[in-house]
Amino acid sequence: MDCQAIETYQPIPQTRQAGWRFWLAGLLRGLEPKYPPLDLEVMSEYMKRDLGFLDGRDPREDSKLTR
Numbered sequence: 001m002d003c004q005a006i007e008t009y010q011p012i013p014q015t016r017q018a019g020w021r022f023w024l025a026g027l028l029r030g031l032e033p034k035y036p037p038l039d040l041e042v043m044s045e046y047m048k049r050d051l052g053f054l055d056g057r058d059p060r061e062d063s064k065l066t067r
Contacts, residue, residue: 040053
């Protein structure tokens, strides 16, 4: 048994409230703190161990820390 449905795309009009939300979200996104990159050269050995860098496993290939 086959069931076919025809769906049409109807754009939803934006309201003023949605526009304000979009603007406010963009403003707040720009206010997030910019953290400096993690420098493993100057980090102490116990801190590296606590963060899991000295557990003996290779870093994952898709990890953001290895980029």
